[in-house]
Amino acid sequence: MHYVGIDVSKNKLDICLLYDGVKGKRKTKSLLNNEHSACMLIAWLAKYIPALQQVNIVMEATGVYHERLAYSLHQAGGRIAIANPLRVRDFAKGMGILTKTDKVDAYILACYSALKQPDVWQPPPIEIRELKALLCRRDALLEDIQRERNRYEKSGSTHTPKRVIESIEAMMHHMKNELSELEALIAEHINQHPNLKKDFELLTSIKGVGTQIGLRWCRHKTFNQRARQRI
Template structure:
């Protein structure tokens, strides 16, 4: 059995593979975080003689940058565990690992998975994923509408050219239409 800790960031992922526990062999790899990164991780695991079905991957569930990787690994038959960042940090302190960088974080995640055996992540259904995406889009549109309203108020309070004011009014109108469309999709979804 192999345990793989993965530190995920926007542009790259740092891997640390433990093949014989925390005191055994470890291998590091850095990959670009791109839509097909899960396939590259599985290929690398195979090259390390770790069958995907016998691997446990531990990631921290922070932000959105881990999502493609987590779903891709799950679909490839890899057990994925989402670790609580606070618990992992406490675990690292308990191991007297105080420095923090991506390679160290990946190692700590691998050790955490090896020693703590976190629960395997069960991805949400496609319906739940769709609803979450719609809710995120709705929230972003609400912010965009408010930002445009604020800009329009400022433009109307100054000597802003009418062309700019009309542009802002068109933007506000379109954003409100799009917001209404997304809200209808949310209502119809539930």
């Protein structure tokens, strides 16, 4: 088995390939982080390894910047692990590595893959990913609405032209309408997917768990039968 660590940033990927464990040979590569990254990475790995399935690939969870690559590599049959950055940092300290550069981080992740053998990542179903996107958009709208409310309140404490107040009111009205449409889409999305609907109904049947908490839990994972039994 071979091991790959990928340090992911918004615009760049730093890659380290270890042959046969930590003490084996090492190859490195840098790529742009874009829609072509997975294909370019697979082509590069093919120069050294017969099949993608012979590689354990580890990357850290970095907001959303790792997701496109992770989904693409998984679709191509890759064995992907998404590591917790804090655990990787503790692992690096245990190895006595305190230097932090992109290339060093990629090497640490490759070593982490070889020595820790983290669990293979399974991407959430498409309906969960779509729900997450809808909820993220709703959260962003709620924040924007609150900002406009704050501006409206401040306008009453100082001289504010009527046209400015009208602009704030118009923006709040527009965003509230958009929020209502988005919440209707979220409800429709849940009703269209039986497993998601069942999970949501199960969660909200628990005392103290309302709609908003149920939605937030649903967007992180689906509940398997064992989880349902525990609940």
